[in-house]
Amino acid sequence: MAYTIKLKYSDVTPRADYMNRRQLMGGAVGLATGLALGPALGASKYSADLDPTALEDISSYNNFYEFGTGKGDPASHAHKLTVDPWSVEIDGMVERPGSYGLEDILKKVTQEERIYRFRCVETWSMVVPWVGFELNQLLNMAGVQGGAKYVAFQTLFRPEEMPGQKTVNLEWPYREGLRLDEAMHPLTIMATGIYDEPMPKQNGAPLRLVVPWKYGYKSIKSIVRVTLTDKEPQTTWNMLQPNEYGFYSNVNPEVSHPRWSQAYEKPIGGGLFAKRQETLKFNGYEEEVASLYDGMDLVVNH
Amino acid sequence: MSFVDRINSALRSVPVWVLYVAGAVWPAWLLYLAATGSMGAEPVKALEHELGRLALKALILGLCVTPLRAVVGINLIRFRRAIGVLTFYFVSAHLLVWLVLDVQILSEIWKDILKRPYITVGMGAFLLMVPLAITSNNWSVRKLGPTWRKLHRLVYPAVLLGGVHFIMVGKTWEIDALIYMVVIAMLLGWRIWQAYKKRKRRAQSTTSVSRATT
Numbered sequence: 001m002a003y004t005i006k007l008k009y010s011d012v013t014p015r016a017d018y019m020n021r022r023q024l025m026g027g028a029v030g031l032a033t034g035l036a037l038g039p040a041l042g043a044s045k046y047s048a049d050l051d052p053t054a055l056e057d058i059s060s061y062n063n064f065y066e067f068g069t070g071k072g073d074p075a076s077h078a079h080k081l082t083v084d085p086w087s088v089e090i091d092g093m094v095e096r097p098g099s100y101g102l103e104d105i106l107k108k109v110t111q112e113e114r115i116y117r118f119r120c121v122e123t124w125s126m127v128v129p130w131v132g133f134e135l136n137q138l139l140n141m142a143g144v145q146g147g148a149k150y151v152a153f154q155t156l157f158r159p160e161e162m163p164g165q166k167t168v169n170l171e172w173p174y175r176e177g178l179r180l181d182e183a184m185h186p187l188t189i190m191a192t193g194i195y196d197e198p199m200p201k202q203n204g205a206p207l208r209l210v211v212p213w214k215y216g217y218k219s220i221k222s223i224v225r226v227t228l229t230d231k232e233p234q235t236t237w238n239m240l241q242p243n244e245y246g247f248y249s250n251v252n253p254e255v256s257h258p259r260w261s262q263a264y265e266k267p268i269g270g271g272l273f274a275k276r277q278e279t280l281k282f283n284g285y286e287e288e289v290a291s292l293y294d295g296m297d298l299v300v301n302h
Numbered sequence: 303m304s305f306v307d308r309i310n311s312a313l314r315s316v317p318v319w320v321l322y323v324a325g326a327v328w329p330a331w332l333l334y335l336a337a338t339g340s341m342g343a344e345p346v347k348a349l350e351h352e353l354g355r356l357a358l359k360a361l362i363l364g365l366c367v368t369p370l371r372a373v374v375g376i377n378l379i380r381f382r383r384a385i386g387v388l389t390f391y392f393v394s395a396h397l398l399v400w401l402v403l404d405v406q407i408l409s410e411i412w413k414d415i416l417k418r419p420y421i422t423v424g425m426g427a428f429l430l431m432v433p434l435a436i437t438s439n440n441w442s443v444r445k446l447g448p449t450w451r452k453l454h455r456l457v458y459p460a461v462l463l464g465g466v467h468f469i470m471v472g473k474t475w476e477i478d479a480l481i482y483m484v485v486i487a488m489l490l491g492w493r494i495w496q497a498y499k500k501r502k503r504r505a506q507s508t509t510s511v512s513r514a515t516t
Contacts, residue, residue, distance in 0.1 A: 056343075057343035060342060060343055061342060061343035061344055065474070069472075069473075069474065069476060071342065071343075071344070072342060122473075124344060124347075167477070168474060169474045169475045170474060240474065256417075259418055259419070259420060259470070260414070260418055261410060261413060261414065261417075261418075263410065264407065264410065266344070266346070266404075268343050268344055269343060271337075271339070271345060272336050272337045272345045272346060272349070272403060273403065274346070275406070276405075276406050276407065
């Protein structure tokens with residue numbers, strides 16, 4: 001039987017269409033995951049109506065101590081990081097524990113743009129247009145067992161690609177944790193991109209947490225492990241300085257860091273004469289998340 | 303002519319005003335870089351930290367003058383006042399950037415000074431340097447006599463507080479802050495050692511004198 005080509009010339013996608021789709025998908029091609037963002041990438045009801053910080057600033061001013069403590073260190077060193085292939089070990093109190101390939105995860109979740117305020121514990125802030133999916137989708141994929149109360153996360157430990165893991169005085173691998181209700185909250189996302197770019201490596205490629213009402217260090221980067229547990233997990237900064245970095249770490253202008261006030265913040269990108277602005281309780285997400293902490297003393301549980 | 307002699311004669315040909323001009327222009331150059339976007343996404347902190355490090359470096363250089371002469375033979379004594387005055391200028395610039403561009407809000411400034419130990423320590427270092435800057439002129443040296451030397455020993459606690467301030471700013475143990483501290487400790491340690499040797503010599507000479515008289 002002769003070999004025939006079944007595709008006809010009319011099946012070729014017009015250039016205008018794929019250019020358009022490429023713009024929408026951005027560099028996602030690089031991930032080779034085929035993120036089917038497409039036109040569904042509209043404004044989410046959870047997005048803040050704010051002008052995002054420039055990508056150049058978001059991707060050049062980073063705290064990612066795996067690459068060094070300087071703000072420019074991650075952008076200088078993160079290119080060494082291998083992010084493909086990538087998988088996430090989901091274990092602990094789940095129905096379907098195992099290693100989940102990132103490509104497979106992304107086929108099963110719905111991604112969308114979320115424009116969030118981002119507030120660092122160091123009193124600077126940004127507005128970041130993340131692309132990602134709600135963490136609850138991933139947790140449901142693995143099936144959370146009834147007794148689970150917390151979710152623990154771990155960053156990749158690979159000192160040969162992450163030089164800070166050899167030099168910086170933190171206990172590696174970096175770990176973070178959330179209470180299960182915080183993790184299941186629709187504002188809590190796993191991000192895979194910024195603007196229409198795949199996640200820059202210095203921002204935590206290929207998969208990072210974003211919890212917009214908490215200080216930035218809770219939003220752990222380059223995640224390789226997610227563990228469901230019934231005990232409050234260890235978190236890196238809390239292990240270093242428990243009086244300075246609590247487990248909850250909700251943005252709160254009324255609770256000072258012992259070494260500096262949290263009442264004001266400096267938006268990044270405003271140049272030398274940028275004005276400080278007042279910090280909002282729960283970083284402006286009070287309406288959505290305050291009820292999670294009903295009856296809790298937010299000073300004690302800082 | 304030895305290597306050290308050659309350095310010393312080269313240094314003698316440099317007028318002190320050159321150092322003043324270079325030192326005066328340097329923070330202005332940093333301000334220009336910060337204002338034109340060459341200091342990254344957060345130029346205020348970058349400028350503030352750069353000026354702080356510059357002040358510490360100048361303080362350390364000032365403390366190097368005596369041991370350099372005693373141990374190596376290089377004589378920087380002509381430049382010592384300029385180094386001191388410029389140090390105060392760098393510290394003031396660092397403080398001004400913190401006040402005006404960084405914290406901005408007066409009530410927050412007071413709260414920070416009183417409630418944040420690393421700011422308190424930094425302010426302490428600054429205040430210790432104020433009388434030194436005021437008395438950095440010939441008239442004060444003449445007027446104060448031996449007291450002048452004693453007064454200017456305030457630079458020792460000032461540099462120590464400066465080094466501690468730098469370490470306390472970091473979220474973790476920052477390696478460069480620790481290096482500054484090691485250098486400061488060595489320079490102060492050398493002075494303590496010298497003072498100890500001097501006292502021992504004096505004690506020996508007084509015992510030998512008393513022995514001679516008996």
